[in-house]
Amino acid sequence: MPGLRLIAAAMVAAATIALVPQGGQAQQSIEYNQWDAVKPMYFGDREIGDGSAVLAVKAPDRAHDAALVPVEVISKLGPDSDQRIEAVTLLVERNPVPLAGRFAFPSQRIGKFSTRVRVQSYTYIRAIAEMADGRLLRASKFVKASGGCSAPAMKDPEEAMANLGQIRIRTSGDARRSQPVTAQVMIRHPNYSGMQYDQIHRSYIPAHYVEGIAVDYAGQTLIRAKTDISISENPTLRFTFTPERVDGFAVSVTDSKNNTFQQHWAPAGGQG
Amino acid sequence: MLGPQGADAATDAVWPPLTRRAAIATGAVAALSGLSWPAGAQAGPLPVSEVAPGHFVHYGAHQMTDAGNAGDIANCGFVVGRSGVAVIDSGGSPAVGRRLLQAVRRTTDRPIRYLINTHMHPDHVFGNVALRTAGDDGAVAIVGHARLEAALRARSDTYLGQLKARVGPTAAKRARFYQTDIAVEATRQLDLGDRTLELTAWPTAHTNNDLSVLDPTTGTFWAGDLVFRTRVPAVDGSVLGWLDVLERLRARPASTILPGHGRAASSWAAALDDQQRYLRALVSGVRAVLDDFGTIEQAVATAGRSEAGRWALFEQYHARNVTTAYAELEWN
Incomplete structure (x- = not known):
């Protein structure tokens, strides 16, 4: 079962981190870097280049609620660019299951x-763009937060x-032809991570989470997302097109x- | 990072068996380990004030929990009746609970009958181990909202981890979680001989397990964290539910209101006006952002900022309150 294998690998990674003494902030983000351990799980030995000219990841430096950390991926490509992002894979690197989702x-x-997303411990959040020309490009953001995966579901x-x-489904004002519009899809779902404790039955709530979100507009698929337990409860997807x-x-x-x-x-x- | 199995083991290890015999056995262990508890600046009985006949309150500091205050950051206290004592909350660490027990013992030799937990938060329950085992004829009965135990079980690992990180490993090693012996579904009375305490379990407000205690003979109302004064309120349940409950509280007859944080108030207006203003500013600020299709980060930057400077620890809690309120209000 691939999920278990990923959890095991991430736990090994986490155990390694615990042995490293704490330093200053820049030092810390280096120490929390688990890219070399996580990257092969999702991309094998494929080369991944610097994506800073193509995309950026935005998230708060320190999360206000580790179970609810807003993450934004911004394309830096203009409408006339000859490059195209076909999909973005979002990883919360040090989570038990790093994959938050792949958004095509x-x-x-x-x-x-x-x-x-949920953030279980201080971590990099990575966005890996799959470009139309076959390249893989990466952007990153370091986030301080902890406990988000095992936080009790719902208040x-x-x-x-x-x-x-x-x-x-909401949009920012009326959609107009050839004008950018922002839309949001909101889903009520506990997105149980499998790491949350059921108080009544004294056992772990089985994972039960949103696996797929397809957003069509005008009969065409805008976004096809494959998601996992790192996505927060009541998943939302906000996008501009x-x-x-x-x-x-x-x-x-x-x-x-x-x-x-x-x-x-x-x-x-x-x-x- | 704990996987499910590791966390399970940790939870079972700290959750003692629930029979009375087992509780007494735990008490024996606690009594022995008590011999080696450290003395120092935090030693000696907690200072308490008698705010109404038989009602003794200790005011916690408006600070974040750390090793220096050992979690003495929330109010706790006790009610002395003719037939026994009801303790209300136990402080934020076993050491604070022990000092509260010393304050009880300095005040009265009547037996402790009940330990009432007003809700699940660590600054109110981590002293439980010291008081639970202090009964003269067995364990002290733990009294809580019907959802208290469930809420604690769900958070025990998280809370213990925080206690260890903020107060220290010794505190985390001594701390215990307990089953609720008397679970209050709606209302319940506790007879202390010369007075009967009236307990009310509230719908989701500050948390989903808020319990209040009224002594009608003196008009004393222990609100727990349903009421914050001076220290910024922390939303961990439902901001809309909390506002509803606060309106209902105003209808209760009370001449002394004891908040979970901050000084006693002699009227509901004094107890609640500031807090209602804060929560309403939070709601209206978040709604304005939601109506404008704004994000959580935009809400954090703008909502309720007019309250900055009016509360202790505002910057430590406000952004989280906004995030919590945003997640609630976007669906409600």
């Missing part, structure tokens, strides 16, 4: 996208399952218990 953009450019767990699978015409969204979400949830959204002014 099969039909058109996404200017930026953001989601929220009020009784609410969590009652609302499972609700989906909301430039529609070629005004149309509606269709969102389809699948989870690890084979539930499928769907939602459609049509613009207030109708299609055109």
